Amino acid sequence: MDAFLVAQWVLRVVLAIVFVAMGVLHFVPRVQRGMQAMVPPAMRGTGLRSPRTIVVVSGVAEILGGLGLLAPWPTVRFAAGIGLIALLVAVFPANAYASRHPERFGATAVPLVPRLVAQIVLGALVLVAAI
Template sequence: MVPLIALIGGFIALRLVGVAGVEALDGWQPALRGGLALMFVTTGVPHFLPSWRRDMAAMIPPAFPRPELLVMITGTLELAGAAGLLIPSLAPIAAICLALLMLAMFPANISAARRGLTLGGRPVTPIPQRTALQILFIAAAVAAAL
């Protein structure tokens, strides 16, 4: 739920700042890109925290080698994408790359839910809710790219 709150809360806050007169944020798309960036910072940083990294590594199907390294790579990609969203000339490609990354990581989320894993001491999001969230997040990234 934290990523959803970051996305929506960041979007609303930045949109209000734009309406208040900050020209760079005066529009739905810059606010959306900022909300997405905040979301990816909140999801990317835990990839580097040891206990979260272990939980995330457990989500990766066993066929993939070096799951902790994969977790760190995906965290790096999330943070790089978040930075890219904040640079207007890079924002469209960053948004598309993040949408593709979310698509690539979705099977691990489904696998984790099926196996009843935890993330940060809490059960992972159930499949129906995770699917709805994933669709929303990918749609937001695509909208940010346009």
């Protein structure tokens, strides 16, 4: 088997584990409360825009996306990868909000530039794994 395909498979498995694990964390009450607090005030609302709903939906999306990376069908893996990249973009405002309030969010408040670089690298790795 081609070395690239093996590396891609390993990357796919590692990313799937990471995304599924992170998605599951969205349902741990203490972690969920912290994530809800990270939702920027401008994004807060009621119903579908409530912080709890946003956290739950993003958690489900991470779990499904991670599982999708393991699908035997290339089109499903690609769709999962695009979905995960969209999710990384969608959650970035929460990460940016946390970075502006390190006194409130502690270690979760990764400075903005390193967080942005990490999100871009993660998105690129997801794309490589998904193609």
